[in-house]
Every structure is written in structure tokens, then in C-alpha cells.
Amino acid sequence: MKENLATLLTTQQAALKLTDKELAEALGYSNERLIAMIKAGTMNLPVNKVPALAKALQLDSFELLRTVLSETAPELWNAIESIAVPLGALHPTEVNLLRHLRVLRAGREASPIVFDGKGVIALIAVE
Missing domain, CATH: 1.10.260.40 (lambda repressor-like DNA-binding domains)
Structure with missing residues (x-):
């Protein structure tokens, strides 16, 4: 509770x-x-x-x-x-990832490159 x-x-x-x-x-x-x-x-x-x-x-x-x-x-x-929150609450690590993405992209477009290997789940390319 x-x-x-x-x-x-x-x-x-x-x-x-x-x-x-x-x-x-x-x-x-x-x-x-x-x-x-x-x-x-x-x-x-x-x-x-x-x-x-x-x-x-x-x-x-x-x-x-x-x-x-x-x-x-x-x-x-x-x-x-x-x-x-239609998909449920984000896990704190997901929130952390999104916060970092917003800081790094600084208003620019960003494209995720998603792969799963050796502990890396996603990489974001900022244009």
C-alpha cells in the first residue's frame, strides 16, 4: 500500500x-x-x-x-x-532513461536504434 x-x-x-x-x-x-x-x-x-x-x-x-x-x-x-499512464507506470529506470534523453536531445529530433545485446537495450541517435 x-x-x-x-x-x-x-x-x-x-x-x-x-x-x-x-x-x-x-x-x-x-x-x-x-x-x-x-x-x-x-x-x-x-x-x-x-x-x-x-x-x-x-x-x-x-x-x-x-x-x-x-x-x-x-x-x-x-x-x-x-x-x-495507459500502459502502466514507468519503472524508475525507464524514467531515468527518458530524463537523460530529454537533456541530451535539447529539443532536437531523436531516433531510437533498438537492439538487445550485451546489456545494451537501446541507443538513441540525436540529429
Whole structure:
């Protein structure tokens, strides 16, 4: 079962030794009590704060979005997931490959050359 937002936030915050004040600042809040309210479940994390929180907590933003929307708007999440992830969630290594591809291609066209041999699965040629 996936962790809820409060548990995820508390666990990762402790692991990174971040204070509520530091998290609040990372989210653009001047009041650290908002972080305590989110952890207590008395305030929902605004969806537009997901990227900043993911960055501050060193989490995958898509997975954090999944957690937030699953708790606050499950019907919306189900609709997004059915459109955005029709083949299922990408494995973290697949996400890593795509992130590197986007950086390397820098807006240029890229063509995959796919072969399977000696541990190399795909090579991308950037034009």
C-alpha cells in the first residue's frame, strides 16, 4: 500500500533533516504552521505546490502528485491516470532513461536504434 502524504512528508523531511520552516520557504509560504497543518491532515496540499515539495523532499513529482490526488481527488486522479499512464507506470529506470534523453536531445529530433545485446537495450541517435 502506498504511503499517505502525511507519512511520506514526515518520513522524508526527517531523513533530509528539514525543518517545517525550511519546507514552508521551499513552497513559498511565510508561515511554517501550514506545513504542520498539511502533516496533520487539516489542510490539503495545493496541487500547484507539488513540484516545489517534490524538489524540496527529493521525491519524484509524478509519484507525489499521485499521492496528493489519490487522497484529495481520487476521481480526478483516476481520470488522469487512465489518460497519462495507459500502459502502466514507468519503472524508475525507464524514467531515468527518458530524463537523460530529454537533456541530451535539447529539443532536437531523436531516433531510437533498438537492439538487445550485451546489456545494451537501446541507443538513441540525436540529429
